[in-house]
Amino acid sequence: xxxxxxxxxxxxxxxxxxxxxxxxxxxxxxxxxxxxxxxxxxxxxxxxxxxxxxxxxxxxxxxxxxxxxxxxxxxxxxxxxxxxxxxxxxxxxxxxxxxxxxxxxxxxxxxxxxxxxxxxxxxxxxxxxxxxxxxxxxxxxxxxxxxxxxxxxxxxxxxxxxxxxxxxxxxxxxxxxxxxxxxxxxxxxxxxxxxxxxxxxxxxxxxxxxxxxxxxxxxxxxxxxxxxxxxxxxxxxxxxxxxxxxxxxxxxxxxxxxxxxxxxxxxxxxxxxxxxxxxxxxxxxxxxxxxxxxxxxxxxxxxxxxxxxxxxxxxxxxxxxxxxxxxxxxxxxxxxxxxxxxxxxxxxxxxxxxxxxxxxxxxxxxxxxxxxxxxxxxxxxxxxxxxxxxxxxxxxxxxxxxxxxxxxxxxxxxxxxxxxxxxxxx
Amino acid sequence: xxxxxxxxxxxxxxxxxxxxxxxxxxxxxxxxxxxxxxxxxxxxxxxxxxxxxxxxxxxxxxxxxxxxxxxxxxxxxxxxxxxxxxxxxxxxxxxxxxxxxxxxxxxxxxxxxxxxxxxxxxxxxxxxxxxxxxxxxxxxxxxxxxxxxxxxxxxxxxxxxxxxxxxxxxxxxxxxxxxxxxxxxxxxxxxxxxxxxxxxxxxxxxxxxxxxxxxxxxxxxxxxxxxxxxxxxxxxxxxxxxxxxxxxxxxxxxxxxxxxxxxxxxxxxxxxxxxxxxxxxxxxxxxxxxxxxxxxxxxxxxxxxxxxxxxxxxxxxxxxxxxxxxxxxxxxxxxxxxxxxxxxxxxxxxxxxxxxxxxxxxxxxxxxxxxxxxxxxxxxxxxxxxxxxxxxxxxxxxxxxxxxxxxxxxxxxxxxxxxxxxxxxxxxxxxxxxxxxxxxxxxxxxxxxxxxxxxxxxxxxxxxxxxxxxxxxxxxxxxxxxxxxxxxxxxxxxxxxxxxxxxxxxxxxxxxxxxxxxxxxxxxxxxxxxxxxxxxxxxxxxxxxxxxxxxxxxxxxxxx
Numbered sequence: 001x002x003x004x005x006x007x008x009x010x011x012x013x014x015x016x017x018x019x020x021x022x023x024x025x026x027x028x029x030x031x032x033x034x035x036x037x038x039x040x041x042x043x044x045x046x047x048x049x050x051x052x053x054x055x056x057x058x059x060x061x062x063x064x065x066x067x068x069x070x071x072x073x074x075x076x077x078x079x080x081x082x083x084x085x086x087x088x089x090x091x092x093x094x095x096x097x098x099x100x101x102x103x104x105x106x107x108x109x110x111x112x113x114x115x116x117x118x119x120x121x122x123x124x125x126x127x128x129x130x131x132x133x134x135x136x137x138x139x140x141x142x143x144x145x146x147x148x149x150x151x152x153x154x155x156x157x158x159x160x161x162x163x164x165x166x167x168x169x170x171x172x173x174x175x176x177x178x179x180x181x182x183x184x185x186x187x188x189x190x191x192x193x194x195x196x197x198x199x200x201x202x203x204x205x206x207x208x209x210x211x212x213x214x215x216x217x218x219x220x221x222x223x224x225x226x227x228x229x230x231x232x233x234x235x236x237x238x239x240x241x242x243x244x245x246x247x248x249x250x251x252x253x254x255x256x257x258x259x260x261x262x263x264x265x266x267x268x269x270x271x272x273x274x275x276x277x278x279x280x281x282x283x284x285x286x287x288x289x290x291x292x293x294x295x296x297x298x299x300x301x302x303x304x305x306x307x308x309x310x311x312x313x314x315x316x317x318x319x320x321x322x323x324x325x326x327x328x329x330x331x332x333x334x335x336x337x338x339x340x341x342x343x344x345x346x347x348x349x350x351x352x353x354x355x356x357x358x359x360x361x362x363x364x365x366x367x368x369x370x371x372x373x374x375x376x377x378x379x380x381x382x383x384x385x386x387x388x389x390x391x392x393x394x395x396x397x398x399x400x401x402x403x404x405x406x407x408x409x410x411x412x413x414x415x416x417x418x419x420x421x422x423x424x425x426x
Numbered sequence: 427x428x429x430x431x432x433x434x435x436x437x438x439x440x441x442x443x444x445x446x447x448x449x450x451x452x453x454x455x456x457x458x459x460x461x462x463x464x465x466x467x468x469x470x471x472x473x474x475x476x477x478x479x480x481x482x483x484x485x486x487x488x489x490x491x492x493x494x495x496x497x498x499x500x501x502x503x504x505x506x507x508x509x510x511x512x513x514x515x516x517x518x519x520x521x522x523x524x525x526x527x528x529x530x531x532x533x534x535x536x537x538x539x540x541x542x543x544x545x546x547x548x549x550x551x552x553x554x555x556x557x558x559x560x561x562x563x564x565x566x567x568x569x570x571x572x573x574x575x576x577x578x579x580x581x582x583x584x585x586x587x588x589x590x591x592x593x594x595x596x597x598x599x600x601x602x603x604x605x606x607x608x609x610x611x612x613x614x615x616x617x618x619x620x621x622x623x624x625x626x627x628x629x630x631x632x633x634x635x636x637x638x639x640x641x642x643x644x645x646x647x648x649x650x651x652x653x654x655x656x657x658x659x660x661x662x663x664x665x666x667x668x669x670x671x672x673x674x675x676x677x678x679x680x681x682x683x684x685x686x687x688x689x690x691x692x693x694x695x696x697x698x699x700x701x702x703x704x705x706x707x708x709x710x711x712x713x714x715x716x717x718x719x720x721x722x723x724x725x726x727x728x729x730x731x732x733x734x735x736x737x738x739x740x741x742x743x744x745x746x747x748x749x750x751x752x753x754x755x756x757x758x759x760x761x762x763x764x765x766x767x768x769x770x771x772x773x774x775x776x777x778x779x780x781x782x783x784x785x786x787x788x789x790x791x792x793x794x795x796x797x798x799x800x801x802x803x804x805x806x807x808x809x810x811x812x813x814x815x816x817x818x819x820x821x822x823x824x825x826x827x828x829x830x831x832x833x834x835x836x837x838x839x840x841x842x843x844x845x846x847x848x849x850x851x852x853x854x855x856x857x858x859x860x861x862x863x864x865x866x867x868x869x870x871x872x873x874x875x876x877x878x879x880x881x882x883x884x885x886x887x888x889x890x891x892x893x894x895x896x897x898x899x900x901x902x903x904x905x906x907x908x909x910x911x912x913x914x915x916x917x918x919x920x921x922x923x924x925x926x927x928x929x930x931x932x933x934x935x936x937x938x939x940x941x942x943x944x945x946x947x948x949x950x951x952x953x954x955x956x957x958x959x960x961x962x963x964x965x966x967x968x969x970x971x972x973x974x975x976x977x978x979x980x981x982x983x984x985x986x
Binding site: 028 | 427429430432435436437440459460462463465467468475476478482483484485488490491505509520521525526549550552
């Protein structure tokens with residue numbers, strides 16, 4: 001359990017990055033199923049794992065929101081492990097039963113877990129076999145959401161990366177197109193579609209799409225913008241298919257959203273006047289809305305435990321647009337290339353930590369005595385009981401927070417616990 | 427491999443966490459991959475615990491698998507000891523760590539920690555949460571009490587003259603269904619009988635307390651799911667008898683008092699009539715007449731399900747139409763109870779099977795877990811929760827035990843609340859066509875039913891469309907749906923179906939329009955039963971189509 005100090009270089013200032021190993025109090029990648037299955041509405045996620053996996057998803061989902069969900073677990077039992085049953089036959093049987101029950105499913109993900117990885121169950125071969133069996137009605141893909149390979153939002157990365165090879169190829173001479181990558185709330189996508197249309201950018205697609213039958217095409221003329229900071233593998237395979245990333249900060253807050261949209265506008269030759277004409281009213285409205293939250297947040301000191309990889313863009317927004325003071329910003333993983341623009345905007349004098357040793361980090365948090373702590377659900381109530389004010393990190397991935405009209409909503413998520421603490425006098 | 431949508435129980439190491447988290451001064455070092463820390467939130471969010479569970483996870487990742495996960499476990503255990511200074515330590519593996527076979531017990535032993543270290547073997551691919559809790563508690567008790575055990579065969583010395591009898595309360599854990607309040611209720615009862623409580627374990631106990639269990643005269647087993655294994659061992663080792671009766675319900679509480687009094691050698695009479703006990707009188711009072719014969723379906727852990735069925739039948743005047751449990755280890759208890767009520771027991775942890783059974787039985791009240799609450803909500807049937815798995819709602823701020831006389835009061839209120847009140851039910855029956863009392867209005871305190879009516883009783887034409895496309899994405903259809911669909915199909919295929927006989931396939935009910943209309947005048951919460959009874963009556967007599975007269979003939983036949 002070691003700690004290594006490294007520095008992230010951003011122009012003139014040097015931001016120290018504390019790299020730690022120890023107990024990581026984070027979700028595994030299976031958790032991403034909770035929002036992915038809502039986004040892709042004809043997809044089913046079948047975890048091949050243990051009772052722990054089933055229990056995790058159920059617990060993280062807030063227990064039984066949907067009566068018959070589009071996710072399930074094929075629980076490996078001792079017969080599978082002892083070789084008494086051929087795990088592949090068993091899996092085929094489970095899938096057949098599932099698809100009989102749910103003929104509406106067009107896309108089935110076999111999701112690998114820690115136990116399936118450790119026993120080396122080959123889900124990619126299983127996916128191929130089942131795909132050919134259920135072709136053309138159902139496409140079967142696989143990815144790993146195991147905790148040994150993925151941390152929380154990396155599950156979405158693995159899922160989207162598995163989907164990229166199935167994207168149709170764009171014509172070689174196709175007009176340049178823009179792809180927005182990362183799961184977003186429908187409302188956010190619709191807002192951006194309107195903005196792009198007003199700017200004259202019409203060829204815009206979103207990945208993942210709302211239905212698996214609406215996969216966007218991809219090719220050398222595809223330019224993509226990452227809407228989420230945790231899509232390292234997805235970006236890599238998109239580039240293997242010829243797409244090029246438009247470097248930008250992430251669309252959180254007015255400033256982030258503007259720079260993000262500008263990256264697309266510049267690429268598609270939108271004039272500065274046109275860009276301003278389209279975005280300025282939205283920017284002004286968003287800034288007016290932010291002013292309501294600013295008094296609650298300005299000058300307040302905030303500490304982030306690692307969770308979703310959204311920590312750095314969110315910290316940048318809270319610091320630059322709301323005047324919060326960053327203490328430690330913990331992130332499970334810091335993708336230097338994708339976060340280069342973000343790191344350049346980070347204020348000096350903060351501590352960034354990557355990875356986790358939760359006990360040491362709690363000690364640091366107690367020493368810093370922040371006004372607000374962003375952390376997972378396992379830590380929140382115990383820290384509240386110690387007198388700290390906390391914000392559940394998971395809400396940041398379950399809430400529409402991107403874009404202009406959500407900037408104040410994002411700020412409000414942080415203001416609410418402070419506001420609440422002030423109201424509760426007893 | 428088993429296809430699972432929702433689970434009633436977590437893996438066995440969650441059971442071990444329920445023991446560790448309930449206790450003080452105990453630490454659990456769990457060899458587990460990254461992500462298994464999700465379990466912390468069960469305790470901090472559902473139970474609103476103000477401290478992290480005393481669990482250290484190794485949270486290994488793929489890169490660790492290539493190097494030395496055993497070393498990782500050792501350093502985690504050593505660090506946990508240094509930081510938390512527990513009196514005793516549990517060590518074990520979660521499902522994935524079980525596969526890599528690092529032997530946490532052996533590794534921890536090699537550390538030579540100056541405290542008892544108890545290795546747990548919890549086979550994650552065979553067993554589940556309650557078994558894990560039971561095994562953990564048993565291993566803990568055995569490890570901590572053995573040093574104080576008398577030589578085998580030693581006869582227990584009679585209690586010294588003048589010394590008050592004492593007992594332990596065994597079984598309450600973290601994430602237990604109302605364990606917090608049951609402890610208070612039963613402790614109060616036992617103390618009022620002149621009996622001392624030696625130790626309550628695991629809830630609130632330290633390892634040092636557990637080591638003193640043998641000092642008590644007998645054990646009170648509150649939750650056999652977690653404590654009967656340990657209690658049996660204590661009986662063998664310390665000659666401590668233990669209670670078998672679970673004091674849920676007035677009748678069971680009285681029997682429990684008698685059982686405890688006999689074990690302690692005290693007089694039960696002074697506590698048999700608790701002035702706080704109201705549920706018996708409430709059930710007798712005339713306003714409760716409407717509860718008579720309400721059809722209830724009971725499902726939960728075996729202890730709570732058996733107790734609930736008994737209360738339902740003997741203390742509320744309901745009719746138990748089904749009973750089941752998700753807990754295979756206690757299937758026998760449920761089978762025996764099912765015989766008492768002449769119903770088919772359901773032993774299953776498959777949520778879909780439970781749902782199908784409820785839909786088939788059409789109960790008027792479901793007594794189940796949070797899972798059944800969701801099923802009942804979908805089917806438009808009132809429901810009260812009687813058992814774990816727990817939900818944040820099962821940790822009320824107020825005092826709300828299930829056990830003892832106050833527990834019976836709480837249960838009376840909890841079960842009656844979701845039902846339609848007596849007078850309201852009568853008025854609904856009399857004024858079917860009243861503009862404010864029409865079907866879709868539902869009752870004032872079950873407003874969601876109005877909405878669900880839309881879904882479950884749409885027009886036959888729409889039903890046919892739904893069944894024709896067989897949209898599986900729509901919520902599984904309710905019972906009334908099924909019947910309505912069958913009816914609609916039968917009607918449209920009237921020429922083909924003709925007069926149903928055994929020869930041309932399954933019997934299909936055919937209702938004429940007036941009979942259908944008359945059926946609509948019956949209150950919706952008994953309409954399903956009326957439809958089913960009428961169709962059964964018609965089928966047995968090969969009556970087709972069903973007319974208004976058939977409906978009333980059937981009513982007279984079945985009575986109520």
